Amino acid sequence: MKGFPTKNENTYLDIFKNECELGMSGVLAGVLPRTTVTANQVASPLTVRIPIGKALINPKLVYSADRGIFANGQLYLSAFATSSTGGAYSTIPIVLPDVNGGSVTVPIEGTLYEGAKIILYANYSSAGTSAMLSATLTGILVTQDFDFTAKRNILIVGDSIAAAGAMGNDSSARELMSYNHFGFRLKNALKLLGKNTRIINKGMPGSLMTDSERLLLSQPHLIEKSDLIIVYAGMNNATSTASVDNLLAFNNSIINIIKQRNIYNPNASILIVAPNVTDTASRTANIAAYRTQCESSANDATYGGSSRKVYFYNAETAFALGATASADTNFSSAERVAGSRVHPSDLGHEQIFNGMYDVIETTDFFINF
Helix, strand or coil: CCCCCCCCCCCHHHHHHHHCECCHHHCCEEECCCEECCCCCECCCEEEECCCCEEEEEEEEEEEECCEEEEEEEEEEECCCCCCCCCCEEEEEEECCCEECCEEEEECCCCEECCCEEEEEEEECCCCCEECEEEEEEEEEEECCCCCCCCEEEEEEECCCCCCCCCCECCCCCECCHHHCHHHHHHHHHHHCCCCEEEEECCCCCCCHHHHHHHHHHCHHHHHCCCEEEEECCCCHHHCCCCHHHHHHHHHHHHHHHHHHHHHCCCCEEEEEECCCCCCHHHHCCHHHHHHHHHHHHCCCCCCCHHHCEEEEEHHHCCCCCCCHHHCCCECHHHCCCCCCCCECHHHHHHHHHHHHHHHCCCHHHHCC
8 A cells, every 4th residue: 555665755765855864963972071181091982873773874973072182993784784683793994084173074885774883992192181072973864674665564653662772682692683673573474474564663762652742743754654553652651650640641642643643544553552561660650550541542432442443552461570680581681680671672572572463463454454
């Protein structure tokens, strides 16, 4: 129904213009702290990285310093650049012009895929003064799934879990790629049935439901081209008290997304996903109420329910908290500490997908694919 290209998107770049995320300097940036150093002291390295599930087209490295600094770097490219299971890095040295009180822009050839990173090293030229180096990767940041011939499109919105972030490392200490994420697991499961789909992942780390709402209200073309919209909702909202006003605002954001679907693509199915288990103190007191609100919103008497192609899955049922946090492999390896478990690992995403898939099989999107 909505494969690529469409009559209004006749070129590869036209498609990117409709999905790109510009002005990403705040995400793909880092700053070496200002420190007083001796002459020729080497600062700690600074790393900027391509987010999981994304690709950066026409990348440029912009760096600046307020003192005389000699800099050099390494570009690390994952051995599995197209959403595989991770792997070792190959490295390419980056020759950087000296910078003294200004900024330098260095174009980087090609496209950088998820997991790619640049590590910068700085050498301060003068003694007894403090200096600071900042670096930013700029370019056109897009969803990494380039399967523009797909028959159907799946749009994913929500927080860092929706965005395929913070999945940690597997048992071989390899960086995990978006292949492990529930969205790409869904894509691959559907492909085995002859149902070819494309993932458009617009998850935003740290976001609230109001952010997902604003995204879809301001970019209705994302809804127009999508056949299934997965909304991973509530994990960050649960850091706020489950007051009547907060839950009402949360509900209104979900309902407004449904209303936007009704206007721009009433045939699209929507799956509202309540958040997985967590033991973070800022969330445990409130998260049950937000899960309940997710279900109530999805089944709203006026806008929700399967008859209106709105469905619900509770990711809390995917897996339970392990008795020993350090051995809880359902969570990111970086969060296996009591009170820190939020982001699912590859195993956690697999279990979320397994439960989610049972619901997706009942959707209009799946039945009438």
